[in-house]
Amino acid sequence: MTSASSCAGLVSVLGIGNALMSDDGLGPHFVARFQDRFDLPEGLEVEDVGTPGPELIYRVSGRRAVIVIDAVRGFGRPGRIHRFTRQHILSGATGTPTSPHDPFLRAAILTSEFAGSAPDRIILLGAEVHRVRPGTQLSSVMQSAVPVLEELLRAELADLGVSVTQRARPPIGDRARRSRGPFHPERTIRPAATRSTPRGVHPPPDGGRAERSCDHPPPLLGMRP
């Protein structure tokens, strides 16, 4: 049924957060910007996973390494960036079970360990929130943390032997590549009037993501040692 996983060796960067709640949306905002700015090599996936539930388990399973980008609270000055290892994430030090988010990141790690398909490395890079309330923009404090976070992420990736190259300036009029944030609210993909092969209908910029990610789930009861 499932062959040796095409996830084996994959490094995943997962942006977590609610893009409707200003600074909580750090993950999605960060990922949108990163996707616009960099070409991603084979073996690297960078995903906005929103506010996931148990499906986070299979985003983590089978990967070589997972780096989570998320807003954090309770660790100091707003905008400051912190790095958490697996032990930190699973211990009480970096959060309590009361957060609606925690059970699923922890459960994802622990379940994948139980199934024998946990990543070798899992890191959380977090920036302390300034303001969390309904809104589609990051606060300026959080916004200023983004480029710093980007450099830290590139260093983590380099440590894993993965490098990303900055994209050349997009051609004028190439709407699919213009910076758009997690909603792309200014330039929603609007299909042209229908015809058999609609002109002006681009597969969404993330189109084909299903293929770029794992096509086959890793065998969770696999034979990993």
Place this chain on the structure above:
Amino acid sequence: MPRIVIDPVTRIEGHLRIDVDVEGGEVRDAWSSGQMWRGIELILQDRDPRDAWLFTQRICGVCTTVHAIASVRAVENALDLTIPLNAQLIRNLLLASHSLHDHVVHFYHLSALDWVDVVSALDADPAEASRIAESLSPWPRNGRREMERVKDRLASLISSGQLGIFANGYWGHPAMHLSPEVNLMAVSHYLQALEYQQKANQAVAILGGKTPNIQNLAVGGVANAISLDDAAALDMAKLYHVRDLLDEVGTFVREVFLPDVAAIGGMYPEWLGYGAGVTNYLAVPDMPLDAGATEFDLPGGTIFGGDLSTFEPIRDFKDKRFEESVTEGVSRAWYEGSESKHPWEGETVPDYTGFDEDGKYTWVKAPRFAGHAMQVGPLAQVLVGYASGHEGTRRWLGEALRMVENVAGVPIPLEALHSTLGRHLARAVRCAVLSELAVRHWELLVENIGSGDTDVWVEPVFPSGEQRGFGLHEAPRGTLSHWVVIRDGRIANYQAVVPSTWNAGPKDEHGVAGPYEASLIGNPVADPEQPLEVLRTIHSFDPCLACAIHTFDGTGQERAMVRAV
């Protein structure tokens, strides 16, 4: 009389607090207090209605597709727009795939640990576990070796001293009744379910471009370019991939999920007698079969007082009775005022005044249908299906009840469905029905494309002046409706009445309890310090109160609190 406060309820989506008063070993009164997403109208004010779905789908990270679909339908309804048949069918496939994913996850990864004692599985005889599993189902992955492997994994997890995902469970609780072998079987299926929920989600991702937060919708249809020969579009390779995934997931649903729920139902038959609560049921029609959405493969309607003869249909996406009957009340919720309002007139002016069990005690409004509290979700969907004569629902419900009877050894009447276990059973029945409808709608789509129709979208035109619309969708947790007021092409008001609002809502101004609250009355509680039974009933609803935030929290708050006072 002990008051038990569970805050927050774990293994659900979102933040929910449940208070119960217990006397004589059972629940006498209950309060459901939730944190519900609100503020979508703030975000959407003045925006282009064509973009609303991009925002609304971020209300909830687990059910993004449902808010996207309800949103585009609300705007299409306001414009009285007919979309192409391919668009209807692709949306239907999203409904089916997403529901299959969500329900499998809910049973195995959120609820099963209420009924399955994982530690007890260590005492199981794998050969016997295999024999039992194979007697219940033809599923090929129930062999002795599989059971041994799972048992070994459990043993090394537990001997490590850290229960990992199984920590904080109710191991050894007196209300746990399964034999070690059945517990082992359940754990092996728990692991297999991880694979199958992923497959269902892959089907969503292929059609939606990605998930969560699909990209393929548009007011007027879908943005999937259909071209049988173009690998960049929705071509036959992708369509067959979707078909393969649906076939695999469907087999798992029919051969593992449904038999497991039925077996657990048969072994906990007393739980067919608790948890009824509000027995007024609401479901809306879905899976339209034609472009104009006049015929549906999933029926909608209302049932009152648990009496199926009161069934009245909800006919389509423009149903007047539905349009006129929905209100949301704030008499017991932290908003200004105390009136009930129709969603088109809805407002959200927060006014937090603290938890007052005789006054206001929740952020969740109280939706009512013609003044009645209604239970929504798979049980409502199945009962409405049954009452309307829906063939697939009747067949699978009959099959499920037979499976339960085989295990329990006693006949199970239809009335038993008004219960905690009834909700779980209905969810599995719903999945079995959807697993067949998914394939049917896939065939309809391929057939339609094969006839030469590759239309996916019509352009929406916004006249000046005001239009009002509502968008309906039967989400995994029940009836979802989005309500929009458009003025001169911009959003003037927007309200979402989500299924968990119907179910988790508080008492209304007449003191009539919401479904969670009512379902808890009469629940046994063997040990107030370990209120497993309360969790069983609440989890049976599959609560989703929207993870409004996902900030990693280090503020040193107390651990999840279960307090018996």
